[in-house]
Amino acid sequence: MCGIVGILGNDDVAERLLDGLRRLEYRGYDSAGIATVVGGAIERRRASGKLNNLARELGEHPLPGNVGIAHTRWATHGGPTTSNAHPHATDHVAVVHNGIIENFKPLRDELIARGRVFTSETDTEVVAHLVSEQVEAGKSPEEAVRAVLPRLHGAFALAILFREYPDRLIGARLGSPLVVGYGAESDDGAEIYLGSDALALAPLTQRIAYLDEGDWVVCTRDGPQVYNQANEPVERAITISGITGELVSKGNHRHYMLKEIYEQPIVVAQTLRSYLQQLEGRVSLPIPEFSLNAIKRVTIVACGTSYYAGMVAKYWFEQFARVPVDIDVASEFRYRAPVMEPGGLALFISQSGETADTLAALRHAKAEGQTIAVVVNVPTSTMAREADLLLPTHAGPEIGVASTKAFTCQLAVLAALATNLAQAKGLLTPEDERAIVRHLAEAPASLNAALAYDESIAAMAHTIAGARDVLYLGRGTDYPLALEGALKLKEISYIHAEGYAAGEMKHGPIALIDENVPVIVIAPSGPLFDKTVSNMQEVQARGGKVVLISDYDGIQAAGENCMATITMPKVHPLIAPLVYAVPVQLLAYHVAVAKGTDVDQPRNLAKSVTVE
Template sequence: MCGIVGILGQEPVADRLLDGLKRLEYRGYDSAGICTVHGGDFDRRRAPGKLKNLAQRLAEEPLPGDSGIAHTRWATHGAPTVDNAHPHIVGDVVLVHNGIIENFKPLRDELLAEGREFKSQTDTEVVAHLIAREIERGAEPRAALAAVLPRLHGAFALGVMVRTHPDLLLGARLGAPLTVGYGDGENFLGSDALALAPLTQRIAYLEEGDWVAITRDEVEIYDRDNQRVTRPIVNSGASGQLMDKGNHRHFMQKEIYEQPVVVAQTLRSYLRPLEAQVALPDIEFDLSSVERVVVVACGTASYVGMIGKYWIEQLARIPVEVDVASEYRYRDPVLLPNTLGLVISQSGETADTLAALRHMKAAGVTTGGIINVPTSSMAREVDLLLPTHAGPEIGVASTKAFTCQLAVMAALATNLARAKGRLADEADVVEHLQHVPEAMSMALAHDAEIEAMAPKIAAARDVLYLGRGPEFPLALEGALKLKEISYIHAEGYASGEMKHGPIALIDEQVPLIVIAPSGPLFDKTVSNMQEAQARGAQVVLISDAEGIAQAGENTIATIEMPKVHPLIAPLVYAVPVQLLAYHVAVAKGTDVDQPRNLAKSVTVE
């Protein structure tokens, strides 16, 4: 959510700043801007909408200057207009900001009372005014920033330049990620390593409360107490190439198709086939001491937690609680001894989940994290990092990150079961998990028939999804995917709950997507499905050949999956659920990779 790139260079920087913004498009945004320092003055271009609009402005009015800052904005305070787009200029200060300043209103009122004028509706402009005021009172830029930071409440990453100091770039972070890049005679600032990858591989991650003063030759990092500190310089390993869709129409489609490979990569780091064992990274605590698991996550990641609840409770007989991260701290949860607090996040920077993690750590809870970015804030703070290996996920709607998280969750459930002495046949589990990539490839083979049936769903106003057991959270995920990218209202339900209210919604205009692999719960799911069919529901049944043969009549479509063990069914059945949402969105003509109002990395509460 929002993105920052700053460069103190040795040659014109506008093109490189724009390239950095392109690499941050995956975060989601609705306006963008660049400001350079040239000839002792600021020069700025801003545009609402996609980066192509900013690129067009730059083509018409090129930006000179060998230093500058750039930003993609996801609107919080104020609509996505030119005036609200970053960078904001106030006096001698130009500033970009990710996050939310929660106390901006009293600060703004204070500044208005002094007669200061605002040109935007944003909370960000308040920060620019505060720093500009300090400089007008005689403060040097570093001192001005240090004086303002304690007054800001909320979450922020800041990039700041001062007209009278064109060779200085300032940054600060609290609750939002910010990275320093080290070059040769030039240095950089960015929201993440991916933004800086073409510029440098040598980076340092600012820690909570840090602020930084960057020149072309030196980087000075200070902690929240304004003490000079050293943060380790690491090799980012991020690719300098812009992400490419290859032969695919959208990144989401490409990432759906990558799943057999990236899930195999993820499982390879956890499976030991020769020893018939599912392994975890080195653990500094005893898994057998875990008496309770609390999973905290947002959106799609929370559904991974719900599926994990079924697996851990069935395999290890350990009670599991799953919480939505945005609610977790605020309900004052009871944290018992011998609890494993597990966070799940693709980016490792999700603000609500990060706050929940810190809440658990402050209470003395042992923590673990299923995370795709090993250098992220969460990855650095958990006691046990369980990495996924999905690679960068550009499409806002999560696909390959979801299934890789499920693969790691299955590995954790297996290890907890072994630690508790309840794992009957680990070799059997290893065999089933090894079969996942092949089964996912078989599921992908049905892409064309899913595309052919998508227009039937695209015409609907409302869609319901049903599932039982671990397929219930998958129904929730299917409904979320459809909502996210097609803008069709959709809801997921446990099949047995249909009679307790949702069946009132059923008529001939409501498609019903039923996720029902054959097995112990199949007959009950089909019974609920048939109750809906009797009331005119247009059913799409996703099952294996056995299930379709038994219950495929009177449906508008069936999608046949390979016959798989119940443990791995959620990973395999995720594929048709994702493909259906994708093709419905394409049929409707929506922006699949960057759906309206959404951001990939939600770094504000």
Template sequence: MCGIVGILGKSAVADKVVESLRRLEYRGYDSAGIATLENGHLEICRAEGKLRNLETKLDKHPLKGHAGIGHTRWATHGKPSERNAHPHGTKRVAVVHNGIIENFRELKEELKAAGVTFRSDTDTEVVAQLVDRELLSGKEPVAAVAAVLPRLKGAFALGFLFDGKTDLLIAARRGSPLAIGYGNGEMFLGSDAIALGPFTDRIAYLEEGDWAVLTREGAEIRDETGRIVERAVQKVPAGALLVDKGNHRHFMAKEIYEQPEVISHTFGHYLDLDTETVCLPELPFDPKEVQHISITACGTALYAGAVAEYWLERFGRVPVSTDIASEFRYRETPLAPGGVTIVISQSGETADTLASLRYAKECGQKVVAVVNVPTSTIAREADVVLPILAGPEIGVASTKAFTCQLATLACLSVAFGRAKGVLSADDEHKLVRAFMEVPRLMTEALKLSPEIEVLARTLAKARDVLYLGRGTNYPLSLEGALKLKEISYIHAEGYAGGELKHGPIALIDEKMPVVVIAPHDRIFDKTVSNMEEVAARGGKIILVTDPKGAEAAPVNAVQKLILPEMPATVCPMVYSIPVQLIAYHTAVIMGTDVDQPRNLAKSVTVE
């Protein structure tokens, strides 16, 4: 999760920008930089590594401008380096950016054909060069940004500073959060309200699609249609916690809405967007030689592993077994020396998963750890670590960690497929392009929240809920049921669609809600037959699908939650959003403690 800061101040802002960036360090980063207006002209200072490296450069060459922007970067396109650090810019504009610009390749080719020379490897520079071209055509900054934003495809947050414009900042968000801080003759911009805590306690949050023009007198906010809108200014305590809830009621809601941003960083870490290839760290084994993979985890992480089982077998054509860690560690599973075991844990401290890791190593296995905390015990004891880069997750019920685990495992699966020769270079390119679309598709999925909130009023009256799915949507149905149980305390079960007639159908009556996760894929018709069986017994069907699925489904559903069409491989990541929102809104209506549900702990470090 990159950090964005912007300040229109009364005095030199460089030190304040760095102070704000330090409050965003918890998000993680690999480089940092700031831009200020020195006597009205843009000056940029950037450094690879930690903020202290940037401060060292600023000590030698101080920036004294009263307007500035800053950024801490997780590499999402282009390796960590000073040349790829933000801000990026030209003589006329500097920009900081979170997220991924999906169509940067087409835009970059267009700009190159027009004679533009690029100085970095990032997708962000495309934004700066597009705005610069509009400025060169005679447009003023506001009109230039307004012309460029509709051309950008993806999920992003942007901050702009312009040469000669000492009283102007422009901000825009689509999928990544941004907050505006109101001061006394000063204005502030930040990825999180916490970044602005030292300077103001009056905060407004930009909503999806908003963009804003900031001057020291205030902010004019426009929605994605260009219409001027009002966003509520909230009073936020100056001593806010390091990680706050933003404009959400619960940490879980905030973490659900962070997913388009955080998953872009996960993919950015494992993908080379320029060559459209997967780039993993060096593995302590040759994927071509691997004959079997064991996956072990607990809870939500287990279901991420179950999705990966489908991907690894399909793309890598390697047999995979997925086990609950608490069973794996005790049943003395025979593991061949030289084999591979993948352990998955958000905290990296899960007791059963750690014990399974140690058992696998005793058996001569090479262990891959998929974790969110790279300094954890599991990370230290594994042979190779694949960090998911989700950032701190406060809500006990995992949301963004789950989808970032899926993103990491999807990249690993593609790497296996390429190494084994199952996937061609063209196949890899297509899959990487599909992964790049995920942040935008997640942003679209979040727009279902109002519909789901209404639906939740019905679900809150149920005693039992059934979730059905096939293929990779089967583990997602298990995850959906787990989420509902965890935070609403309603009994729920997830089943493979083909198992309906093998017992669960006995539960179906007119009081039973059945959530069917069914994009229009190659097995959609099979899932339709399951829906017909449920409908014949009066079950209340809630269908999560795409436009083709909604049109093709022959049965009436209580609710159809319609997502955009997308490649089947990315469905588990995007369809996680409505599944999580169903649980969240139901729990809120039930009045439960959403962030800290009874009897549960964030990290299970004992048996």
């Protein structure tokens, strides 16, 4: 993984391939490369590190050719070196690949035994050699790919280039997304494009088709021909992506992450507009005929930040709708052999809608007869297309690898779903529902008020930046916020941080407390405030340095002996998770800036995780 662009063009394609890769930088990567067919040979330019290194290589050694493939890699097999960078090639073919070939080791051993020589440590290179063997034996590109695909186990999106056939590209997908783009017609024929998502192809075309699971496609000057997993020719619908060809700008902000934190009042308002009927004081789903009344149990599955949004939702579903909720990390879900009773709703949360382990969990739940709902930011994603109920967020493109606005938009959608579920089960009076709508409608303004404390958070960030370890504490829905705050700090500042339920401190973690371990306490005024403050005082009694995040009343009541305080607007407990996401995001951001780390593209991380 992580990003693919392919062009069968009418003129030189290298610069356009590089531009496509720039649009995929936000996913995270550690090397990149481009291959074209030039003068009857495959030529490559590859570089480790940032795309500027590849651009420099192309400047020093230009790469002509009107057919090419390009890739940004996030290392899975082998380190982030130039020799491990994609494309991987033989004399006859070049390949780029997202995903993991799980059986690469026996395939590699088999190929080496037949005299094939490998130049990288990657799993991808086996694909190049397998296809090359078929071509060298006289097979056409189509015959070669058809023979090789069944031998590959795991997840992949592939784009393959052929030396002897400079008029075609072949792509394939299994468990990792791939789209086909249709260019404008000309005297030389239409250009055809391949991409790991529509964003990569946005400056080239908005006419795209999504390959289904198991599809592969042959792109020629006559256009693309798609085949399904049974090798039967099929048609896939052409859609208009609607994505602008302009690169997303940071505006006046120093980093994309900060820009996206500041966008939250607007995007949460946009998201809620799809679910709230404010004049009527009602909450409605985008598909009103979908019945929730029969749902007996909800199973929530997600990863990372999306998992923490699901943890908040568990509180809401059980409190409002009185429906039991299970919640699982997607990578563990299938492997515990979950018992899924008939009549259950399986809810999957993913920013990209392509998260590999979440998608695999979705298919498992579907096979178990569950009704499938998804909360995603990409309504054309694989998860969205496979769901019974699509609940889109409207966060817009999120470029920073550490999720911010997607998280708060997920919370907004989940609050609406919990309310609608309670409504369907007859557990809300009209007055209760109007009150919930009123509180949710207040969230954007409260988020905006929280942003007003940015400068004060920046001013105290240095007190955290020198720490080796940091603890976050919260109770109720603030417990998932503690976990999310710790994750944000880990992701972008590389400080070891952990989140705990505040009441669990005395059951072990309090042993970690000393004057060198800052403790961030999330404690808005409300029913759990006194309990949380009691746990905070246990920390202070052992020399712990506390940063208290609360509203004015909470700061006045408990802030006296704290190392620092962060004041938030006073809000209803329902929307507190959305509003208190802002200070934990800003604190992580300013600590990372103080440390000088790469905020938008932190080391080792990818935005869209398309491998298990």
